[in-house]
Structure formats: C-alpha cells, structure tokens
Amino acid sequence: MNFESFCFDSRIASGIRATGYSAPTSVQVKAIPAVLEGCDVFGLTQSGTGKTSAFVLPILQRLITAEAPTRGPIRVLVLAPAREQVLKIHEKFISLGKQTGIRCSAVFGDGDAESGIQIKLKEISRVTVLVATPDRLLELINRAEVDLSHVDTLVVDEADTQLAMDFSVEIKSILAKLPLKRQNLMFSATLPSSVSTLSAEILHDPKIFQIANTAPVETVKHICCPVPIHLKQEFLKALLEDIEFESVLVFVRTRRWAERLAARLVKAGYNAVSLHGDLSQSKRKIVLDGFKSGEFNIMVATDLAASSLECSSITHVINYDMPDTFEIYRHRMEKAGIDGKKGVAFLFAADEDIAQVVEIGKLVEGRLSVHHLDNFDYKGAKPEPVLPEVVKKKERSKPGRAKKGNKRHIHSGKGSV
Structure with missing residues (x-):
C-alpha cells in the first residue's frame, strides 16, 4: 500500500512528498481510514511507529473536505503530556499541512505558570488546530482566554503518560468545555486501568487496534x-x-x-x-x-x-x-x-x-x-x-578512539513568550 491509496487532497500529498514518506506504517494503515470515516479511534501503539502522522494526515483531510476556515475558530484540539510532544505534533501539522493554509499553534508550559505559555493569546482565535498540555490549556480556559465551543475533533495522545503525570483532573475539566458531538481519538503505549476508564468516558463505539512493538529492538x-x-x-x-x-x-x-x-x-x-x-x-x-x-x-x-x-x-x-x-x-x-x-x-x-x-x-x-x-x-x-x-x-575493551572536535555547549535558558 502507498499513500496514494488514501486519496489525500493534492495539498496534503505535497506535504507527504516533502517529508520524504514512502509507504504508510502499520499504525497509519489502520488509523487513517477510520479517522477519515469520522469514527472514534483507540490505538494501543508505541512512539516511533508513525502514530503522529496517522492522525495528523486524516484530520487535515477532514478539515479540507469540510471547507473549514483556515484561521479559526479552533476545530481540532490535541492534548499531549509535555512540551516536547506538543512541539513534535505541532511541527507535524505545520510540515504536512504547509500547502493547506490551516493554522496551528501550540500551548505548553516552561516552568513558570504565568510566563511559560508559549503562544500569543491574540493568535488563539485565529487558529484551526490547537496542540496543548492539559495544565496550561486549563489556565487559559479558567482565564476565559480560549474558546473551545467549536471543537469537533479531540485527540488525547500518550494517554498513559498524561494520566501518570496526574493530568486526569485537568483532562476532565477540559472535556467539560467541549461540545458533546465530536470525533475522539486516543492513543496510548500501555493500557493501565486509568486509561481504560478514561477511554470509556471519552470514546463512543471506537475502532480499536493494537500495533505490537513491545519487544526490544533486535539490532x-x-x-x-x-x-x-x-x-x-x-x-x-x-x-x-x-x-x-x-x-x-x-x-x-x-x-x-x-x-x-x-x-x-x-x-x-x-x-x-x-x-x-x-x-x-x-x-x-x-x-x-x-x-x-x-x-x-x-x-x-x-x-x-x-x-x-x-x-x-x-x-x-x-x-x-x-x-x-x-x-x-x-x-x-x-x-x-x-x-x-x-x-x-x-x-x-x-x-x-x-x-x-x-x-x-x-x-x-x-x-x-x-x-x-x-x-x-x-x-x-x-x-x-x-x-x-x-x-x-x-x-x-576494543581499540579505537572517538573523534573529538571544537568545544561548544549550549547552556540552559528560560523560555520566553
């Protein structure tokens, strides 16, 4: 199978070619058709399997098909556990959707609850896709600085990690602010009871799949x-x-x-x-x-x-x-x-x-x-x-020395808005 099989819009196909993707991974083969159909999805899969593109690509396609405005209101909300994951997902939306004009922004913390929100608030009303950590997003909600009333697609990525970080209260508070009618996608590497409970609360008759990747890498x-x-x-x-x-x-x-x-x-x-x-x-x-x-x-x-x-x-x-x-x-x-x-x-x-x-x-x-x-x-x-x-x-010990080079070290620094 190749990506042409999914009949993506030419603008999305351009993004796929630009990223160098050749053939879809197992998780993409299973998830993309289900998301395109509008089904709720639960994927039990590890990182490094192509999971992010498995939901980014069909979400972009559905936004184009629905002729959704490219500059707000927020139609897609993606929750991820930490800044690194938020940035990875945000970058994937940007790279794959570069030709679509669909705007995406990221909200995450940087250690300071007040200054750590990495987005200009005036931009929030002008994006279609918002990727956020639960804690920082809830801060914006509580300050009435974000409108989620138009969200029709929710993604909870790395659900097990989010719950392990005690984000269950924040997630449930965010869910209470979303429209009841929406498509829900959840991905998790493991299936503890907390994830099972949350999935039962969020998902409705979901398509469920598991990509086995628990064995150590043989190489x-x-x-x-x-x-x-x-x-x-x-x-x-x-x-x-x-x-x-x-x-x-x-x-x-x-x-x-x-x-x-x-x-x-x-x-x-x-x-x-x-x-x-x-x-x-x-x-x-x-x-x-x-x-x-x-x-x-x-x-x-x-x-x-x-x-x-x-x-x-x-x-x-x-x-x-x-x-x-x-x-x-x-x-x-x-x-x-x-x-x-x-x-x-x-x-x-x-x-x-x-x-x-x-x-x-x-x-x-x-x-x-x-x-x-x-x-x-x-x-x-x-x-x-x-x-x-x-x-x-x-x-x-074996012979051979590693090559050394010029000294350089990037020191730490606090994030800025």
Whole structure:
C-alpha cells in the first residue's frame, strides 16, 4: 500500500512528498481510514511507529473536505503530556499541512505558570488546530482566554503518560468545555486501568487496534558497565575514548545533571550539548539541529526532553542514570536502533542497581552482556560481577578512539513568550 491509496487532497500529498514518506506504517494503515470515516479511534501503539502522522494526515483531510476556515475558530484540539510532544505534533501539522493554509499553534508550559505559555493569546482565535498540555490549556480556559465551543475533533495522545503525570483532573475539566458531538481519538503505549476508564468516558463505539512493538529492538546490543557511582563521570569519558561512535545520546535524570555533565564533556574536548525541558524553543532548535547535522556528536538529555528525538546518526545510547522502569529503558535504547540500524545501549550500574539489571536482563531475553574497561582505574575496588544469569558474555575493551572536535555547549535558558 502507498499513500496514494488514501486519496489525500493534492495539498496534503505535497506535504507527504516533502517529508520524504514512502509507504504508510502499520499504525497509519489502520488509523487513517477510520479517522477519515469520522469514527472514534483507540490505538494501543508505541512512539516511533508513525502514530503522529496517522492522525495528523486524516484530520487535515477532514478539515479540507469540510471547507473549514483556515484561521479559526479552533476545530481540532490535541492534548499531549509535555512540551516536547506538543512541539513534535505541532511541527507535524505545520510540515504536512504547509500547502493547506490551516493554522496551528501550540500551548505548553516552561516552568513558570504565568510566563511559560508559549503562544500569543491574540493568535488563539485565529487558529484551526490547537496542540496543548492539559495544565496550561486549563489556565487559559479558567482565564476565559480560549474558546473551545467549536471543537469537533479531540485527540488525547500518550494517554498513559498524561494520566501518570496526574493530568486526569485537568483532562476532565477540559472535556467539560467541549461540545458533546465530536470525533475522539486516543492513543496510548500501555493500557493501565486509568486509561481504560478514561477511554470509556471519552470514546463512543471506537475502532480499536493494537500495533505490537513491545519487544526490544533486535539490532541493538545491550551492555552493562559495572561502575561505582562516584566514578561514573570519569568512566563515561574513558568509555567515550574506548569506543568508535558517530553520535551518542547520554541519558540522565535531571536538568541540572544534563547541563553539568555536558559542560564537563565540553571541557574534556568533546562536542557535547545538553537537552532538557528548561531550554527555550529557539535554543532547543539550535541543539537539535546541531546534533542532527553532526555539529554536536554527544547529547546529554533527560527522558522527557528526548522522547520525541529521532536521529538516525545515533550509534550509541548510554544510560548514565539507571532507568526507573524497563519501559523507560526500551524508549531510550530504541534511539540507537532507528530504521533497523545497528546500535549499542550501555547501562551504567552500581552495586545498588543489581535488581534493576537483573530485570532488564530478563526483559531483553538474556542479551545483556558485561563490559569492563582494561584501561580504567577502578581505584582498587574491583567492580561487583553482574549476575551471570542475566549476561551472555564478558566484553573486553576494543581499540579505537572517538573523534573529538571544537568545544561548544549550549547552556540552559528560560523560555520566553
């Protein structure tokens, strides 16, 4: 099947060609016809499956078919959990709908409830599609600065993440402001009871489909590196010297550590940069463009900030901080296996992380090996062996050094309106 099978308007077809799409993914094959028919939809699918385009394309088509005004009122409302997801969806509407004239804007927070709304309020009345985080949108609703009375399509994306972030109250408050007659689309990576309950409240006789994508990426090699917590920074630099890479994505838990670690890598001579939720939109664009172009070959990021990152040059993912769940680990390591390319996922593990290492080892079906650096000074403390039942073999250090480049680091900054 190809995209011509959906008979999209020529203006949308132009956007599809411009983005380089060749054939629809499984989720697009299932979702697009259902959305075009006007049905409610529930999709159980992971990120990275083409899910965003699966609802953006048919929504654009329905707006064109209905001859909806291109400059308001708001006809389509998309709820997403955080700024990164909001921006990704917003950018997809802009790129795919470039020739349609349909206007889309984004509302999201930037840490400050008053100054963090990233949209000029006067523009809201002139857009047809609004993508927003529930908390910031509810602020606008409570201040009577947004009119949702004309919304006829609602999308709740990453529903499980939104509910895990305790947005259930905000979502229900927003639902109360929408017309009862509307098309509802919901997407979720998992199906906890909270998502089932919300879907029952929102969806009416929905088309339901599931795209299996829960197995670990087969092209990614999983390696555990036992290292004491106080030596992780030095170990990271030693590891970067030991491997040959094109681009490396390093995951940490907090914004502060993303900045600090990136700065220390820059000081060591690497082209490193940090990505986190406190970067302004302009600095985020500089960081992402620089990483994708190769200007920066090491990115230190938080999970949420990097959730929508897609960069085919990533050859290695380093779990500097242990992921809290296997689902987080899976999302991280998939960044090194985009488009079926081979990659490596390193997992830094201290003594207290053994239980999580065991669990990850089981879930990657025993494909977790252990790696010790021959040239690294463990300060006389021999690393505790990773439990043999979760590792396949012991990896020894390999020759080869990564290329270094000019020092450059984009520091954090507060967003502005």
